[in-house]
Amino acid sequence: MKFYISILLSFLFISPLPAQKKAFTIADLYKLKTVDSPQFSPDGKHIAFTVREDFLETGKSNTEIYLMNADGSNIRRLTDNPAADTRPRWSPDGKSILFTSNRKDGSQAWLLPLDGGEARQLTSFKMEVDNLDWLPGGKLMTFSTLVFPECGADNDCNSKNEDGLNDGTVQAHMADKLLYRHWTFWKDGKRAHTFLYNPETKKYVDLTPGDFDWPSFSTGGGGFAFSPDGAELCVTSNHDPDEASTTNKDLWIIPASGGTPKNITAANKAYDGEPEYSPDGRYIAFKMQTIPTFEADRFRLALYERRTGAITVLTDAFDNWVENFCWSPDSRSICFTGQVRGHVPLFRVDIASKKIVEIVNVKTIDAFDVSPDGKSIVLVRRSVGEPREIWRVDSDGKNLKRLTFFTKEVADAVDIRPAEELWIPSPTGKKIHTFVVKPHNFDPNKKYPLILNVHGGPQSQWADAFRGDWQVYPGAGYIVAFPNPHGSTAYGQEFTNAISKDWNGKVYQDVMAVADSLENLPFVDRNRMGAMGWSYGGYMMMWMQGHTDRFKAIACMMGVYNLTAMYGATEELWFPEYDLGGMPWTSDLYEKHSPHNFVPNFKTPCLVITGERDYRVPYTMSLEFFTGLQKMGVPSRLIVFKNDGHWPSHVKSMPLYYNAHLDWFHKYLGGDPAPYDMTKMVRNLVFDSK
Numbered sequence: 001m002k003f004y005i006s007i008l009l010s011f012l013f014i015s016p017l018p019a020q021k022k023a024f025t026i027a028d029l030y031k032l033k034t035v036d037s038p039q040f041s042p043d044g045k046h047i048a049f050t051v052r053e054d055f056l057e058t059g060k061s062n063t064e065i066y067l068m069n070a071d072g073s074n075i076r077r078l079t080d081n082p083a084a085d086t087r088p089r090w091s092p093d094g095k096s097i098l099f100t101s102n103r104k105d106g107s108q109a110w111l112l113p114l115d116g117g118e119a120r121q122l123t124s125f126k127m128e129v130d131n132l133d134w135l136p137g138g139k140l141m142t143f144s145t146l147v148f149p150e151c152g153a154d155n156d157c158n159s160k161n162e163d164g165l166n167d168g169t170v171q172a173h174m175a176d177k178l179l180y181r182h183w184t185f186w187k188d189g190k191r192a193h194t195f196l197y198n199p200e201t202k203k204y205v206d207l208t209p210g211d212f213d214w215p216s217f218s219t220g221g222g223g224f225a226f227s228p229d230g231a232e233l234c235v236t237s238n239h240d241p242d243e244a245s246t247t248n249k250d251l252w253i254i255p256a257s258g259g260t261p262k263n264i265t266a267a268n269k270a271y272d273g274e275p276e277y278s279p280d281g282r283y284i285a286f287k288m289q290t291i292p293t294f295e296a297d298r299f300r301l302a303l304y305e306r307r308t309g310a311i312t313v314l315t316d317a318f319d320n321w322v323e324n325f326c327w328s329p330d331s332r333s334i335c336f337t338g339q340v341r342g343h344v345p346l347f348r349v350d351i352a353s354k355k356i357v358e359i360v361n362v363k364t365i366d367a368f369d370v371s372p373d374g375k376s377i378v379l380v381r382r383s384v385g386e387p388r389e390i391w392r393v394d395s396d397g398k399n400l401k402r403l404t405f406f407t408k409e410v411a412d413a414v415d416i417r418p419a420e421e422l423w424i425p426s427p428t429g430k431k432i433h434t435f436v437v438k439p440h441n442f443d444p445n446k447k448y449p450l451i452l453n454v455h456g457g458p459q460s461q462w463a464d465a466f467r468g469d470w471q472v473y474p475g476a477g478y479i480v481a482f483p484n485p486h487g488s489t490a491y492g493q494e495f496t497n498a499i500s501k502d503w504n505g506k507v508y509q510d511v512m513a514v515a516d517s518l519e520n521l522p523f524v525d526r527n528r529m530g531a532m533g534w535s536y537g538g539y540m541m542m543w544m545q546g547h548t549d550r551f552k553a554i555a556c557m558m559g560v561y562n563l564t565a566m567y568g569a570t571e572e573l574w575f576p577e578y579d580l581g582g583m584p585w586t587s588d589l590y591e592k593h594s595p596h597n598f599v600p601n602f603k604t605p606c607l608v609i610t611g612e613r614d615y616r617v618p619y620t621m622s623l624e625f626f627t628g629l630q631k632m633g634v635p636s637r638l639i640v641f642k643n644d645g646h647w648p649s650h651v652k653s654m655p656l657y658y659n660a661h662l663d664w665f666h667k668y669l670g671g672d673p674a675p676y677d678m679t680k681m682v683r684n685l686v687f688d689s690k
């Protein structure tokens with residue numbers, strides 16, 4: 001009772017923002033500029049970074065490179081081109097910036113001198129470049145790209161294989177083994193290889209020949225690094241015969257002059273990746289897991305000592321996932337971000353003692369860089385009520401200072417709502433951390449409709465971080481709630497592990513407990529509660545369809561519906577094989593946990609959204625679900641994004657996504673109507689995709 005009263009009081013006595021600010025809308029979301037990729041210059045006096053601008057009317061976006069002094073003064077734009085300019089990397093002498101741009105010939109390497117003059121194109125590789133960077137010394141560059149293994153660095157050979165003999169009348173894909181497609185692309189025999197490029201001789205060198213991915217695919221990018229002297233490459237690669245069923249990526253060492261690759265993490269049959277050499281060259285830091293085939297095992301920070309070959313885990317005392325990390329200039333410590341109870345703070349671990357200290361906790365840190373003298377850190381941070389901006393902090397966590405305010409115009413005019421945090425008891429014995437965002441001009445004496453949003457992953461977390469859906473729906477008059485039930489990261493690995501082989505047990509109990517608690521709040525209209533979820537969250541919406549009728553409307557995005565069919569069509573088979581205890585013919589969990597077995601119970605009006613190029617959770621899952629809803633006579637609507645995968649295009653498709661939700665929930669929960677006509681939006685999107 002005391003716990004409930006404390007929650008109630010915290011809600012009742014928080015004043016609404018001043019009424020002069022207008023409600024947040026879809027249009028406001030696309031007025032916000034997004035900063036990213038801050039990087040100190042070699043002398044520490046300047047910071048290069050990127051700014052993305054979105055254009056709702058045209059469905060396009062553009063990214064430019066900016067520069068500012070290290071104290072945040074003298075901000076200026078370095079590039080101005082309709083094509084995206086991304087991934088700025090300082091030359092070792094600090095006189096120019098290397099970057100990736102699709103101005104010509106697709107994604108290629110460009111160089112911008114800082115003493116004046118136009119950017120010039122450096123590469124013209126047929127298969128385009130990714131993960132662009134300088135080789136230590138500054139005379140050569142390195143990048144990764146997809147190539148046909150038999151072609152390697154032969155540009156003409158890759159061009160011929162890519163174009164083939166197709167006259168446009170026949171198109172086909174061919175595969176002889178699994179993992180033949182991934183996320184949104186068909187592999188069609190191509191592999192990721194790592195290259196050196198000499199801009200003077202215009203010569204490409206493939207350092208990683210053969211029928212393997214070097215580096216292995218990662219949604220976070222990267223996957224390779226060079227030693228400080230430039231003599232050695234460390235790259236992530238998986239050489240297991242059945243790549244679709246294993247997470248066993250290893251670190252391989254290859255001389256930059258060429259030679260036989262050496263596997264330095266062969267003893268660990270789980271994940272090893274994201275290598276970074278220490279500035280003094282003594283160590284290679286990397287992220288590792290210890291449970292084979294379990295992609296949601298705890299990510300640890302480890303060290304490989306190059307002289308002895310010894311491997312040491314630095315973060316055994318940190319019972320959460322390590323995310324980004326960066327060496328200190330003196331090689332004595334490593335800064336890293338980690339997920340902790342709905343936040344992503346910045347930490348430091350001492351190499352000698354393994355002591356971990358928190359540097360700063362400012363809700364969510366997305367990216368950071370350490371100054372060359374090690375005295376300060378530049379970071380990109382956000383919270384639910386604050387869009388991304390660049391900040392700077394001393395290495396001891398003091399003197400936090402905002403350096404950019406690209407979102408000021410919108411923030412001054414629009415009510416960007418903060419989140420409140422609750423810990424709600426569940427019959428599972430745990431208190432479930434839940435973020436709640438109240439609507440624009442909130443009045444505690446009124447009752448509002450509520451939307452409960454279940455996250456995907458399933459092993460991930462809702463964090464105190466700005467997101468479009470956390471603002472668009474409160475701007476339309478809804479309370480939105482985001483629980484972190486069992487399976488969520490950031491609450492200890494035991495809590496994360498609890499969802500594996502129990503997809504609809506503890507999680508469902510936790511979500512229902514959160515719904516029970518929230519509907520008892522005096523300003524929540526218990527008769528106007530809806531629910532939504534994406535990926536695993538979509539699965540939970542499908543499960544709810546067959547097991548509860550407490551919600552008046554549901555929205556299901558990219559959900560997993562028929563688990564046996566999902567296994568046969570997805571690509572990363574290690575995920576269902578671990579989380580569901582084997583294969584459909586060896587584990588009964590596929591049938592036990594599959595929502596498609598409960599179609600006769602379906603009754604809640606449901607919006608279904610998916611992407612035709614979603615190879616992670618094939619869009620046929622949503623088609624099957626929609627068929628079941630329709631055959632049961634349940635009011636339902638299906639939206640399929642033709643050119644999108646598991647994550648729809650932010651500026652092309654997501655405006656329709658948000659509008660569709662507002663349209664659906666307005667119909668059944670009574671919030672504000674959608675601002676755009678659904679029929680016109682769909683027609684425009686279809687026409688634009690041709």
